[in-house]
Amino acid sequence: MKPTLAVWKFASCDGCQLTLLNCEDELLQIADCVQIANFTEASSAVIDGPYDLSLVEGSITTPGDAERIRKVRDASRVLLTIGACATSGGIQALRNFSADLAPVVYASPEYIDTLRTSTAIADHVTVDFELRGCPIDRKQLLEVIGAFLTGRKPNVRGHSVCVECKRAGLTCVMVAHGTPCLGPVTQAGCGALCPAVGRGCYGCFGPMESPNTPALSRKWLELGVADHGLVRAFRTFTAAAEPFRKEADTHDAR
Amino acid sequence: MTHGSRVKVPGLSRVEGEGGLEIITKNGEVTEARLDIYEPPRFFEAMLRGRQYTEPPDITARICGICPIAYQMSACAAIEDACGVTVSDQVKKLRRLIYCGEWIESHALHIYLLHAPDFLGYESGIHLARDHPDLVKRGLRLKKTGNQLMTVVGGRSVHPVNIKVGGFYRAPARGALRELVAELEWARQAAEDTVRWVSTFDFPDYGHEYEFVALRHPSDYPITEGRIVSSSGLDIAPESYDEHFTEFQVPHSTALHSVLDGDKTYLTGPMARYSLNHDRMPPDIAAVAREAGLANTCHSPFLSIVVRAIELLYACDEALKLIVGYEPPDPSAAQVEPKDATGYGCTEAPRGLLYHRYRIRADGTIEDAKIVPPTSQNQRAIEADLRDFAATRLHLSDHQLTHECEQAVRSYDPCISCATHFLDLRVRRQ
Numbered sequence: 001m002k003p004t005l006a007v008w009k010f011a012s013c014d015g016c017q018l019t020l021l022n023c024e025d026e027l028l029q030i031a032d033c034v035q036i037a038n039f040t041e042a043s044s045a046v047i048d049g050p051y052d053l054s055l056v057e058g059s060i061t062t063p064g065d066a067e068r069i070r071k072v073r074d075a076s077r078v079l080l081t082i083g084a085c086a087t088s089g090g091i092q093a094l095r096n097f098s099a100d101l102a103p104v105v106y107a108s109p110e111y112i113d114t115l116r117t118s119t120a121i122a123d124h125v126t127v128d129f130e131l132r133g134c135p136i137d138r139k140q141l142l143e144v145i146g147a148f149l150t151g152r153k154p155n156v157r158g159h160s161v162c163v164e165c166k167r168a169g170l171t172c173v174m175v176a177h178g179t180p181c182l183g184p185v186t187q188a189g190c191g192a193l194c195p196a197v198g199r200g201c202y203g204c205f206g207p208m209e210s211p212n213t214p215a216l217s218r219k220w221l222e223l224g225v226a227d228h229g230l231v232r233a234f235r236t237f238t239a240a241a242e243p244f245r246k247e248a249d250t251h252d253a254r
Numbered sequence: 255m256t257h258g259s260r261v262k263v264p265g266l267s268r269v270e271g272e273g274g275l276e277i278i279t280k281n282g283e284v285t286e287a288r289l290d291i292y293e294p295p296r297f298f299e300a301m302l303r304g305r306q307y308t309e310p311p312d313i314t315a316r317i318c319g320i321c322p323i324a325y326q327m328s329a330c331a332a333i334e335d336a337c338g339v340t341v342s343d344q345v346k347k348l349r350r351l352i353y354c355g356e357w358i359e360s361h362a363l364h365i366y367l368l369h370a371p372d373f374l375g376y377e378s379g380i381h382l383a384r385d386h387p388d389l390v391k392r393g394l395r396l397k398k399t400g401n402q403l404m405t406v407v408g409g410r411s412v413h414p415v416n417i418k419v420g421g422f423y424r425a426p427a428r429g430a431l432r433e434l435v436a437e438l439e440w441a442r443q444a445a446e447d448t449v450r451w452v453s454t455f456d457f458p459d460y461g462h463e464y465e466f467v468a469l470r471h472p473s474d475y476p477i478t479e480g481r482i483v484s485s486s487g488l489d490i491a492p493e494s495y496d497e498h499f500t501e502f503q504v505p506h507s508t509a510l511h512s513v514l515d516g517d518k519t520y521l522t523g524p525m526a527r528y529s530l531n532h533d534r535m536p537p538d539i540a541a542v543a544r545e546a547g548l549a550n551t552c553h554s555p556f557l558s559i560v561v562r563a564i565e566l567l568y569a570c571d572e573a574l575k576l577i578v579g580y581e582p583p584d585p586s587a588a589q590v591e592p593k594d595a596t597g598y599g600c601t602e603a604p605r606g607l608l609y610h611r612y613r614i615r616a617d618g619t620i621e622d623a624k625i626v627p628p629t630s631q632n633q634r635a636i637e638a639d640l641r642d643f644a645a646t647r648l649h650l651s652d653h654q655l656t657h658e659c660e661q662a663v664r665s666y667d668p669c670i671s672c673a674t675h676f677l678d679l680r681v682r683r684q
Binding site for chain 2: 009010011012013014015016017018019021022024025028031036039040041042043044045046062065090091094095098112118134135190193196198199202204232236237
């Protein structure tokens with residue numbers, strides 16, 4: 001029996017599950033190795049669980065979704081979260097840092113049922129592995145699916161974008177051009193795409209393991225970035241990830 | 255079907271995002287057809303308030319992983335409009351080139367993986383591939399060609415990093431674009447074959463008189479700019495959008511509905527674009543459309559797959575022409591200084607008209623943002639079609655009726671992720 005694969009969507013842009021469909025050269029091979037049992041964006045065929053491997057995209061923003069993720073967890077042998085929304089709450093976690101807008105914002109708020117916060121899947125259920133990125137990287141996705149299907153540890157490292165940037169032979173945009181860059185505190189995986197086009201990293205893979213955010217902030221301040229600029233930089237695509245949340249709060253308070 | 259019944263599809267498949275549909279009948283007549291959208295709202299317009307005028311291209315890209323370029327381009331157009339900046343012709347052409355990549359990627363995905371399986375009786379493109387591997391491989395290779403084009407110009411295909419207000423962080427080298435020519439030439443031929451293939455499908459006998467809305471450009475098939483025109487003679491600049499289009503909330507959708515001039519239901523997207531701009535197609539592509547039996551106006555949502563295939567062909571053809579004539583923009587981006595002003599931007603996303611409006615302060619802070627995506631605009635047209643379509647098919651079993659209605663909805667290529675989160679409205683309720 002082929003292992004079963006399920007793909008689930010919570011609050012998100014669809015970009016991370018699209019990354020699976022963007023594996024154009026591998027998609028039909030993947031479909032040979034696993035039974036795609038639930039992937040509503042791609043298929044009308046739905047097979048009941050339990051599922052051997054569940055990929056979860058998106059964050060928890062409604063009471064209904066907070067319930068649904070528990071059912072998904074119960075029905076999944078291995079559960080992997082994919083992308084910034086699922087692993088940190090995503091861009092929609094910016095709501096966590098503002099006053100309740102609902103009474104101001106909605107014409108008819110009674111039709112809408114949302115939570116005050118957007119939170120990562122791991123805040124609600126046990127997650128077996130988190131794959132970062134906004135969006136996730138295609139090659140890392142293939143690596144992680146392959147690893148779980150063969151029962152080995154995924155080869156996804158927690159080091160910074162700087163390591164990838166150096167390996168790619170790129171000139172440091174911060175040292176050479178004084179361009180503020182989040183690379184030193186951001187987890188690798190993208191291939192240092194932003195420095196490759198001459199811009200600073202904007203942190204879409206979220207914080208690396210043990211990032212030294214205060215040191216980077218000092219460097220940014222030296223480069224002329226104001227505290228509110230630092231708040232915005234740390235509070236964008238992975239605003240609720242703990243090290244970035246803390247660093248933004250520090251500068252917000254100043 | 256029995257008297258006074260209700261047919262419900264709780265979860266639509268092969269669409270982007272989370273939605274369902276519901277048809278309510280009484281005494282043999284359809285009393286209500288609803289596209290239920292329960293995708294959780296994400297409040298982008300509220301999140302943009304207080305951010306800097308340089309940030310919307312990266313932030314609004316995250317509304318949709320399938321058409322991020324559309325969001326980036328409409329955002330840039332609106333902010334540059336507010337700041338009184340006109341970008342160079344070279345930047346305009348490079349924007350059109352990466353947008354062609356998005357049309358190729360998105361249309362190939364919809365045609366091959368989401369829509370064609372309906373006509374051929376399969377549950378997905380993956381099921382279709384078991385019997386027709388070469389067809390699906392052609393679709394995947396087309397899709398990959400679009401993604402490669404976006405990657406070379408934008409750095410990556412989902413949420414490209416090279417787009418900024420004013421232009422690009424770095425202009426791609428001529429050589430990097432030339433390397434795409436051979437694959438795009440293959441894609442152009444494959445797209446022509448796609449038109450022929452989809453034109454042989456068996457289309458349900460159904461038609462509707464639509465009020466179409468699309469951009470119109472003096473010389474080109476519309477992608478990145480133009481005036482907003484409609485079938486009944488609307489012809490306005492993007493800055494007049496709010497005077498003619500009104501959004502309002504309905505209980506069964508987390509995406510706002512939209513009407514034209516008070517109460518008119520309208521349709522945007524490939525059918526509208528083609529019907530209002532078929533005379534902008536190059537003669538050789540117009541000939542392919544004629545051979546495929548496509549009239550100048552498309553009245554059936556089911557035929558949209560043929561229109562999408564024609565646009566796929568156009569995007570491959572246009573991308574080749576843009577690469578041959580490519581001059582790297584220098585500088586790669588115009589300087590854009592903030593101004594105390596409001597700006598408007600409209601471009602043609604793969605699924606139709608995408609409107610952005612930003613109110614910016616002199617220090618660059620965004621005071622107010624409004625974003626109206628195509629699927630949200632199309633909800634009323636989809637529901638009107640469902641009502642008409644279901645009314646002629648009430649003799650079918652619930653199972654069959656459900657199946658056919660779901661296909662009808664899929665033919666619009668609704669993007670529910672896009673449509674939702676526009677609940678942020680100090681709106682003007684009805």
